[in-house]
Amino acid sequence: MLVIGGGIAGIQASIDLANMGIKVYLVEKKPSIGGRMAQLDKTFPTNDCSMCILAPKMIECANHDNIELLTYSELSELTGKAGRFKAKVIKKARFVEEDKCVGCGECAEKCPTKVDDEFNTGLGKRKAIYKYFPQAVPSTYVIDPDYCRTMQGKKCGVCEKICKAKAINYGQKDKVLALNIGAVVLATGFDLYDVAPLMEYGWGRIKNVITAMQFERMICASGPTGGHLKRPSDDREPERLAFIQCVGSRDIRHKRYCSAVCCMHATKEAILAREHYPGLTSTIFYMDMRAAGKGFQEYVRRAKSQYAVEYIRARPGRVTEIEENENPVIHYEDTINRSFRAREFDMVILCQALVPSRSNQTIAENLGIELDEFGFISAPQELINPFGTTREGIFGCGFCQAPMDVPDSVIRASAAASKVAEVLAHGS
Amino acid sequence: MPIRVGVFICHCGTNIGGIVDVPKVVEYAWTLPHVVYAEGNLYTCSEDGLSSIRSMIKKHHLNRVVVASCTPRTHEPLFKRNCELAGLNKYLFEFVNIREHCSWVHMNRHEDSTLKAKDLVRMGVAKVSLLKPQEDLSTEVIKATLVIGGGISGLSAALTLANQGYRVELIEKKDRLGGLLREINRVFPTNEPSADLLDPLINAVSNHERIKVHLGVELTEVNGFLGNFQAVIRKKGKTHELKVGTIIVAVGAEELKPAGLFGYGQFHNVMTQLEFEQKFKSNYADLNRVVIINCVGARVEERTYCGRFCCITGMKNAILIKEANPQAEISIMQRDIMAGGKVFEDYYRRTLEMGIRFIRYNVDRPPQIMGSDNLAGKVEVYHELIGKNMVIDVDLVLLNTPLVPREDNEQLSKIMRIPIGSEGYFLEAHQKLRPVEFPSDGLFIAGCARYPTEISECIAQGYAAAAKAAVPMAQGQVVSEAFTAEVDPLKCSNCGRCVEICPFGAIDWSDWKDTMGERRKVALANPTECKGCGLCVASCLSGAIQLKGFTDEEILAMVNTTAETHELTLA
Numbered sequence: 001m002l003v004i005g006g007g008i009a010g011i012q013a014s015i016d017l018a019n020m021g022i023k024v025y026l027v028e029k030k031p032s033i034g035g036r037m038a039q040l041d042k043t044f045p046t047n048d049c050s051m052c053i054l055a056p057k058m059i060e061c062a063n064h065d066n067i068e069l070l071t072y073s074e075l076s077e078l079t080g081k082a083g084r085f086k087a088k089v090i091k092k093a094r095f096v097e098e099d100k101c102v103g104c105g106e107c108a109e110k111c112p113t114k115v116d117d118e119f120n121t122g123l124g125k126r127k128a129i130y131k132y133f134p135q136a137v138p139s140t141y142v143i144d145p146d147y148c149r150t151m152q153g154k155k156c157g158v159c160e161k162i163c164k165a166k167a168i169n170y171g172q173k174d175k176v177l178a179l180n181i182g183a184v185v186l187a188t189g190f191d192l193y194d195v196a197p198l199m200e201y202g203w204g205r206i207k208n209v210i211t212a213m214q215f216e217r218m219i220c221a222s223g224p225t226g227g228h229l230k231r232p233s234d235d236r237e238p239e240r241l242a243f244i245q246c247v248g249s250r251d252i253r254h255k256r257y258c259s260a261v262c263c264m265h266a267t268k269e270a271i272l273a274r275e276h277y278p279g280l281t282s283t284i285f286y287m288d289m290r291a292a293g294k295g296f297q298e299y300v301r302r303a304k305s306q307y308a309v310e311y312i313r314a315r316p317g318r319v320t321e322i323e324e325n326e327n328p329v330i331h332y333e334d335t336i337n338r339s340f341r342a343r344e345f346d347m348v349i350l351c352q353a354l355v356p357s358r359s360n361q362t363i364a365e366n367l368g369i370e371l372d373e374f375g376f377i378s379a380p381q382e383l384i385n386p387f388g389t390t391r392e393g394i395f396g397c398g399f400c401q402a403p404m405d406v407p408d409s410v411i412r413a414s415a416a417a418s419k420v421a422e423v424l425a426h427g428s
Numbered sequence: 429m430p431i432r433v434g435v436f437i438c439h440c441g442t443n444i445g446g447i448v449d450v451p452k453v454v455e456y457a458w459t460l461p462h463v464v465y466a467e468g469n470l471y472t473c474s475e476d477g478l479s480s481i482r483s484m485i486k487k488h489h490l491n492r493v494v495v496a497s498c499t500p501r502t503h504e505p506l507f508k509r510n511c512e513l514a515g516l517n518k519y520l521f522e523f524v525n526i527r528e529h530c531s532w533v534h535m536n537r538h539e540d541s542t543l544k545a546k547d548l549v550r551m552g553v554a555k556v557s558l559l560k561p562q563e564d565l566s567t568e569v570i571k572a573t574l575v576i577g578g579g580i581s582g583l584s585a586a587l588t589l590a591n592q593g594y595r596v597e598l599i600e601k602k603d604r605l606g607g608l609l610r611e612i613n614r615v616f617p618t619n620e621p622s623a624d625l626l627d628p629l630i631n632a633v634s635n636h637e638r639i640k641v642h643l644g645v646e647l648t649e650v651n652g653f654l655g656n657f658q659a660v661i662r663k664k665g666k667t668h669e670l671k672v673g674t675i676i677v678a679v680g681a682e683e684l685k686p687a688g689l690f691g692y693g694q695f696h697n698v699m700t701q702l703e704f705e706q707k708f709k710s711n712y713a714d715l716n717r718v719v720i721i722n723c724v725g726a727r728v729e730e731r732t733y734c735g736r737f738c739c740i741t742g743m744k745n746a747i748l749i750k751e752a753n754p755q756a757e758i759s760i761m762q763r764d765i766m767a768g769g770k771v772f773e774d775y776y777r778r779t780l781e782m783g784i785r786f787i788r789y790n791v792d793r794p795p796q797i798m799g800s801d802n803l804a805g806k807v808e809v810y811h812e813l814i815g816k817n818m819v820i821d822v823d824l825v826l827l828n829t830p831l832v833p834r835e836d837n838e839q840l841s842k843i844m845r846i847p848i849g850s851e852g853y854f855l856e857a858h859q860k861l862r863p864v865e866f867p868s869d870g871l872f873i874a875g876c877a878r879y880p881t882e883i884s885e886c887i888a889q890g891y892a893a894a895a896k897a898a899v900p901m902a903q904g905q906v907v908s909e910a911f912t913a914e915v916d917p918l919k920c921s922n923c924g925r926c927v928e929i930c931p932f933g934a935i936d937w938s939d940w941k942d943t944m945g946e947r948r949k950v951a952l953a954n955p956t957e958c959k960g961c962g963l964c965v966a967s968c969l970s971g972a973i974q975l976k977g978f979t980d981e982e983i984l985a986m987v988n989t990t991a992e993t994h995e996l997t998l999a
Contacts, residue, residue: 008861012861016895016896016899019899019902019903020895020898020899020902020903021902021903043860045859046859046860048860053858053860053861054861055501056501057861059501059502063505063506102440102441102471102473102474104440104441104442104443104471105441105442105443106441106442164441164470165470165471165474250773256773256774256777257769257770257773257774258767258768258769258770258772258773260768260769288764288765288766288767289764290764290766290767290768291734291764292734292736292737292766292768293736293879294733294853294859294878294879295733295859296734297727297732297733297734298732298733301732335813336812336813338813338815372770374770376770382771382884383615383617383618383620383625383883383884384625384884384887385887386884386885386887386888387888387891402769402770402771403768403769403770404769406860406861407859407860407861407863408885408888410860410861410863410892411863411864411885411888411889411892412888412892413892414864414891414892414893414895414896415887415888415889415890415891415892415895416891417895418588418592418891418892418894418895418898419588419891421588421592421895421898421902422588422591422592425591425592425593426591
């Protein structure tokens with residue numbers, strides 16, 4: 001059994017299958033499992049700390065006798081047919097021996113090279129030898145060969161000298177693993193839509209316009225600012241936040257679908273911001289407030305009544321900047337009061353569209369399955385067989401099929417596991 | 429045999445060793461009562477550290493082990509397993525966390541951290557010396573599931589479990605399968621007849637050799653625990669017992685009948701979506717002027733939740749009417765269009781492109797229905813986006829009402845000891861990560877019994893609940909940790925507090941015969957159901973309950989050794 005993608009959906013599918021006694025290879029292209037949920041500070045509508053509920057699942061995965069974690073790995077080939085597939089997986093070189101590294105972190109402390117931190121959406125820095133995030137599973141470090149001084153032929157070798165576990169191996173090579181598997185579950189999740197082409201909102205041009213994922217890392221205690229909100233322009237604490245919904249979603253120029261989670265995501269971030277700074281206010285610019293899940297309406301009501309969150313039905317046309325104080329100004333039509341307005345804020349957060357993982361294209365080619373027009377994994381009988389794909393023996397779950405939130409992804413993951421168990425029961 | 433404790437203290441590289449003076453703590457450990465061996469490790473969890481634990485247990489005949497390192501969450505199973513490998517009962521092990529509790533929280537206070545680490549190690553040694561060997565409890569799991577409810581969720585769960593090789597008892601209180609979906613003509617977003625997807629499923633379930641369908645039955649009693657439940661069902665006065673290992677609740681929900689709202693009950697041509705589907709079946713060609721009102725009895729003070737898919741139901745019927753009669757004038761009065769995701773947003777766009785009018789109204793100024801002689805003739809509405817009142821002539825008004833929990837949920841909740849949330853729907857174990865499980869082992873939930881859920885999601889939840897139910901059945905046995913509550917029947921005053929407070933229903937009354945042969949009622953804990961949370965221990969006024977591995981004696985030994993060392997007086 002092969003699961004591709006180590007986010008919450010892939011983790012859940014793996015655990016369920018492994019608990020049924022089925023051997024699972026969990027392939028994740030990043031150095032750690034955890035996926036997008038690991039980047040979140042808290043989760044709606046309960047405000048549970050994301051890492052606190054995810055970490056036990058990650059550990060369960062890593063410690064499970066029936067799960068083999070293949071992190072920093074990618075599928076390169078699949079042949080055969082349902083029940084008797086042969087898969088090739090490339091395990092990329094970490095240049096750190098997995099069975100020796102104990103994750104103590106002394107290497108990264110001493111490493112002289114700083115690199116933009118992808119996990120923190122580029123807001124912070126990491127070293128050339130790094131752990132993907134503090135709670136990474138496995139906790140093994142990775143050397144980024146593009147930046148490592150030694151691997152770039154310069155004088156260094158600091159990490160090798162400092163590592164008491166003798167885990168550094170600059171000469172490590174990629175490995176190709178050949179696996180015999182019965183079925184595949186895809187759980188490749190989502191990527192963030194690039195908001196730079198939406199010039200009207202000024203991301204990249206106006207310093208105090210950031211994306212929702214950047215905000216999430218900023219408000220997270222383990223993030224680059226230690227949970228403090230700081231305006232990128234001057235590190236000042238913002239007092240007035242604005243969230244713009246549907247940035248790239250529900251927009252025929254970009255993605256015409258609804259990204260499904262952003263209404264609640266923005267509401268959560270506004271609540272968290274107010275919890276951090278009792279004087280702060282948030283305004284959410286929305287088209288429809290899509291709070292349709294269990295407990296969601298109550299969450300929005302709480303945001304309004306207890307956290308001073310203001311909701312304005314408007315699709316802002318443009319964001320400009322006031323030169324002297326670098327404050328962004330949102331220009332919008334309030335569709336309920338039918339008036340054009342311009343309002344100044346300290347910081348603007350764009351709830352960008354969420355798009356299928358960019359790696360889906362290659363994966364689909366390798367697996368011989370079809371994607372839909374947006375790049376989601378296609379489920380031809382979406383209504384009655386929501387876990388199916390266009391090829392027998394290959395299943396999908398979670399955001400890689402269509403936009404959905406964590407509980408829905410977890411449900412789909414367990415559902416796919418049940419379907420796989422059926423197929424394997426018939427095969428044997 | 430004398431107690432012989434070994435202590436292993438981890439540097440965790442610099443994580444602990446950089447703050448806590450580990451060699452000093454090791455030296456200190458040697459001085460503690462019963463300690464016959466102590467060492468520091470660079471990484472106790474590395475193979476070097478683990479093999480040292482194993483060999484020292486043998487070499488020094490250790491019969492208790494303490495590891496002082498990081499968090500038990502990640503590392504306790506590892507150390508326990510290594511104790512077992514060396515022949516030591518895994519319950520004679522104690523974990524001390526000197527990383528999170530010392531070096532990480534007192535990063536700038538090296539001496540205090542070291543002092544605290546010594547305290548914690550001393551407490552660990554005091555406790556481990558009193559620990560007793562325990563055995564895990566394992567029970568057989570009956571490979572059968574009881575599915576309650578024969579709607580789309582229950583049918584899906586039953587079929588996948590049967591296909592995986594498990595026996596299924598499917599009970600339904602009505603005389604036929606299909607649930608709410610049976611009453612709907614066509615389903616969104618494909619607009620295919622619901623029978624097209626329901627009939628094959630019902631056939632597959634009805635003809636499956638491993639599924640037994642019980643129609644027209646009532647569930648009256650559920651006893652037992654994961655792996656071994658007994659459910660009593662009644663049909664026409666006769667009762668029958670079913671023995672199963674797991675139970676899935678898929679009782680669905682019902683449509684709200686909005687008495688007194690928007691002319692419902694007053695005008696014959698004002699009806700709910702479900703009533704519309706049943707009345708008109710698929711004969712929509714004669715319908716001309718139709719108004720659909722959303723959020724009827726939903727997202728209001730008395731019922732705050734959103735019905736999740738009513739928006740889409742309204743659009744479906746609007747599309748079907750418009751297709752049957754392209755001249756029909758249809759308005760949908762809405763407050764927010766809940767068309768989340770990929771498929772529904774396209775469905776929304778399709779509705780708009782067909783010329784169906786959407787009018788946004790405000791909850792404080794809802795549409796008014798006007799008419800005479802039991803017939804509604806006009807709807808007046810304040811169009812929030814235009815800022816004007818509109819009057820629309822109508823032949824038919826459809827009210828989009830949400831699903832509401834079934835009235836007998838309360839009774840089922842009592843029978844099965846499963847929780848109900850504030851809206852009246854059953855409450856899952858964890859909203860984010862355990863959406864189809866109940867807190868008690870072996871009990872699962874799917875579909876509209878949990879919250880209003882559209883069809884594909886009901887199917888997914890049926891399958892998901894089935895996966896959860898399949899796990900213990902595939903394993904064949906449930907192993908429960910030995911750290912459970914134990915009642916001393918001699919001390920039990922049978923007040924019943926523990927029975928009430930136990931969230932897992934693990935404590936029950938039972939007849940107990942004392943040494944004199946006298947019978948009386950006492951509360952006894954079932955070790956298979958007990959999760960070791962300790963609530964009962966704290967609630968017991970007679971001190972009759974102890975939690976194995978956390979007995980009063982063991983906890984007090986830890987407290988006392990701290991008090992003695994720091995010359996504290998315990999009140």
